[in-house]
Amino acid sequence: MPGGDPRCYPSTGSAVLLPLKNLQAPSVEAEVLVCGGAPKGSVVKAKNRKKPIFVGALDTCGRIKITHPNPKWVMETMPHARLMGDMTLLPNGNVLIVNGAAAGIAGWEIGRNPVLNPVIYRPDEKLGSRFESQNPTTKPRMYHSTAVLLRDGRVLVGGSNPHMRYEFTGVLFPTELSLEAFSPAYLDPENSILPSKIVLPASQAKLKYKQNLEVRFTVAAGNVTLDKLSVTMVAPSFTTHSFSMNQRLLVLGSEKLTGLTNNTYAVQVTTPGSGNLAPLGYYLLFVVHQDIPKEGIWVDMQ
Structure with missing residues (x-):
């Protein structure tokens, strides 16, 4: 350096x-x-x-x-x-x-x-x-x-x-x-109207590589737009001595957005293609809109 x-x-x-x-x-x-x-x-x-x-x-x-x-x-x-x-x-x-x-x-x-x-x-x-x-x-x-x-x-x-x-x-x-x-x-409280809950897949869902995945989520209010939406997966880290082992974040992107009801949406994404990108194991799955995530769920890459 x-x-x-x-x-x-x-x-x-x-x-x-x-x-x-x-x-x-x-x-x-x-x-x-x-x-x-x-x-x-x-x-x-x-x-x-x-x-x-x-x-x-x-x-x-x-x-x-x-x-x-x-x-x-x-x-x-x-x-x-x-x-x-x-x-x-x-x-x-x-x-x-x-x-x-x-x-x-x-x-x-x-x-x-x-x-x-x-x-x-x-x-x-x-x-x-x-x-x-x-x-x-x-x-x-x-x-x-x-x-x-x-x-x-x-x-x-x-x-x-x-x-x-x-x-x-x-x-x-x-x-x-x-x-x-x-x-x-x-x-911050003013961001509470944005994505509030993932309803699909279920927590602890088992995912495969290159899988077409529908992620459904609810919002309290406001409109959701595809260009400001992403789905991310975060591997849990083992942190000691200033280094977080296993830590990585994968942006699944957002390929198609569908409004299902007044406050429920579905976004289509594709899971990572191999264990080189996402090693086997558990990840936190988040929906992020306008740079604001809400509570994630655990998923299991198999």
Whole structure:
């Protein structure tokens, strides 16, 4: 990556596979975003026992199309420098960047300046206008923090323990056992008129590859238009040490929309073509309209 600064432990950045689209194309483009980390030399300075120096974290992200025959990094700047952050895919394809510190490195007692503001990253916006800082939490989430997407579109955030044991008093950042739920703006009350419930397929439905699938959903009010509608599948992640294993989001698109009643619609989509795109297992299925998802259901790719 340009600059040559480390992004892996203990100069811990985070990475995410951006949403996979155009799934029926002969070749599907895959793009990765890597954010944060610590500058070269930060580890040695932070581990100096006589006079530790906690260098400020990196505020840059690198984005690269890994399927391109000649891949090149595109660099961006975050609103907040961060290491030990977590990156969580949201149902509408945006990325939540949360947790972490603004100085030091990952490990026991060597992170400083907690970053309390989450950030939303919108991959489809123009370069330079993709980041938006969110309201801050009051709880430092340092080393050993985590974040995971919930079925209702919130993100569950928890943990923080930069100590070898549980330490609740007499330390700079006590062990944190609490959980918080971050609600993105799409859960604001004024958005409640948009897609409200998936009625078909049923929860726990078993899906096949290349399956023509009808997704039925209800809305409380308002008109639904095909050009602002998508169906997404999100693989549940196993998140630790700033990396969400198994995480991916697939945009099934929307091929045909039919109004069934005043508040019920059906959209036709096609499931992914193979396990290379969507490995076997459970996914959260969401209907997204005007960038706003409503509660997802579990489906099982078989």
